[in-house]
Amino acid sequence: MTITVQIPSALRRHTAGAGKLDCSAANLHELFSVLDEKFPDLKPHLRDEAGQVRRFLNVYVNEEDIRFLGGQGYTFQDGDEVLLVPSIAGGAE
Amino acid sequence: MIAYELRCRECGKTWGNIPKSICDECFSPLEVSYDYDAARAVFTRERITGRPANMWRYAELLPLPPDYRPSLPVGFTPLLSAPHLAKELGAKRLCIKNDAVCLPTLSFKDRVVAVALANARSFGFDTVACSSTGNLANSVAAQAAREGFKAWIFIPADLEPAKIVGTQVFGAKLVRISGSYDQVNRLCSQIADERNWGFVNVNLRPYYAEGSKTVGFEIAEQLGWRLPDNIVVPMAGGSLITKIRKAFDELIQLGLVEEKQVRFFGAQATGCSPISTAVKAGSAEIEPQKPATLARSLAIGNPADGHYAIKTISRSGGWAEDVSDAQVVDSIQLLAQTEGIFTETAGGVTVGCARKLYEQERISPEETTVLCITGNGLKTTDVLAGKYAAEEPIAPKISQFDKYLEQALDAPLTVEAA
Numbered sequence: 001m002t003i004t005v006q007i008p009s010a011l012r013r014h015t016a017g018a019g020k021l022d023c024s025a026a027n028l029h030e031l032f033s034v035l036d037e038k039f040p041d042l043k044p045h046l047r048d049e050a051g052q053v054r055r056f057l058n059v060y061v062n063e064e065d066i067r068f069l070g071g072q073g074y075t076f077q078d079g080d081e082v083l084l085v086p087s088i089a090g091g092a093e
Numbered sequence: 094m095i096a097y098e099l100r101c102r103e104c105g106k107t108w109g110n111i112p113k114s115i116c117d118e119c120f121s122p123l124e125v126s127y128d129y130d131a132a133r134a135v136f137t138r139e140r141i142t143g144r145p146a147n148m149w150r151y152a153e154l155l156p157l158p159p160d161y162r163p164s165l166p167v168g169f170t171p172l173l174s175a176p177h178l179a180k181e182l183g184a185k186r187l188c189i190k191n192d193a194v195c196l197p198t199l200s201f202k203d204r205v206v207a208v209a210l211a212n213a214r215s216f217g218f219d220t221v222a223c224s225s226t227g228n229l230a231n232s233v234a235a236q237a238a239r240e241g242f243k244a245w246i247f248i249p250a251d252l253e254p255a256k257i258v259g260t261q262v263f264g265a266k267l268v269r270i271s272g273s274y275d276q277v278n279r280l281c282s283q284i285a286d287e288r289n290w291g292f293v294n295v296n297l298r299p300y301y302a303e304g305s306k307t308v309g310f311e312i313a314e315q316l317g318w319r320l321p322d323n324i325v326v327p328m329a330g331g332s333l334i335t336k337i338r339k340a341f342d343e344l345i346q347l348g349l350v351e352e353k354q355v356r357f358f359g360a361q362a363t364g365c366s367p368i369s370t371a372v373k374a375g376s377a378e379i380e381p382q383k384p385a386t387l388a389r390s391l392a393i394g395n396p397a398d399g400h401y402a403i404k405t406i407s408r409s410g411g412w413a414e415d416v417s418d419a420q421v422v423d424s425i426q427l428l429a430q431t432e433g434i435f436t437e438t439a440g441g442v443t444v445g446c447a448r449k450l451y452e453q454e455r456i457s458p459e460e461t462t463v464l465c466i467t468g469n470g471l472k473t474t475d476v477l478a479g480k481y482a483a484e485e486p487i488a489p490k491i492s493q494f495d496k497y498l499e500q501a502l503d504a505p506l507t508v509e510a511a
Contacts, residue, residue, distance in 0.1 A: 008282075010286070045118060056115070057120050060279060065381055067380070068381065083279075085279055085283070086115045086282070087395070
């Protein structure tokens, strides 16, 4: 089983320019583990100090927000296209 | 001019001034920060009140390039007392901030677009773009035409006809997307990643969002340089409510108004209520929703600033409410009939939620409360379809009219003695 992960251009300086990655992660947890391993420079950008995936990172599977598919509980299907898209806030705190 | 630059809200890294909305380090939103010490000497009541009645009178606390010369009198919309609506809601001191008459396209989005395009010019973009639920589309299209930009506008395919025509008429390229606003927005993030366009609510977003502060500056000035006790704000992406709070905080910090704890109340449609749902549940995080409401200008199921809107509301001691589509339409009619203001669905949401907040005694009638009306009813007349029957025409004869009037009044017409 293979899924394809698209890396947004803002992050490609931490992936040696790679714009996508094929892998066989079964779920979100495994996907981030794969990314941590493949692109160690990317890790501090994807995860906060406590190791949690950052609040403003949205994950889409075949154009659908993964939270509508079950989030952490979603099992990737063969051929899934995964998008990492930072959420665009204008946030005054 | 006062120096300003982008700063990450979470990790504090500064980025100068570039078209960028997300911190590369931690993915958090960037925010415009100002040299407030320098602002203190020049951002004064005297200087502001001596300037023309538009939002540019607050230029020192807007991110405007030094050579920028505004060409439109955007903003400074009326703050009206609303005694008749107040009576209906059980209120005493109620005001309407009426951005239904904001120039040039009759919504508060004119404010944010004006600031975004000022920066698009200085960053050298020849094309501007946006994802929009309608009002932003109208405003980007109009102001791009006036300022000489090419415009690409991305909207959910099911928008109100008036908002579609009101975009196309300005010569903008309109791209209809089969999907929700959240899908349009996600697509625009990807497009912005690939093309050198000034997306007002993507890569220009930190600058754009600052334009919303002028709503807050104006309310304070129009109340005689005082802050209200309560403010009710419609929420889509959740940015406006956070920026009004930033405006009030800046006025306090620079000594233009006395410090006061203003309570912020957020308003949503029940069919798309991710922020009010979180506030009611006491959660700091947004659970995204699939919007199902006729208040399409507020139909954002994954609000970008939702997290910050929740913080603004909860820290202020405020609350969030939501109303059904039927209540939205009733409230549009109520505002029109009591105060002569025709607002779009978002305004119906605000008025409907205000009614609930008074009923729940979360807002005290004696306190000064401002309702933010952000858009014009002429853009969403379709929601009133069937509410008013088309009358049979009558012949242009006085006798016919007398007969008509007699029927209409359901009583014999008595002619006054000459």
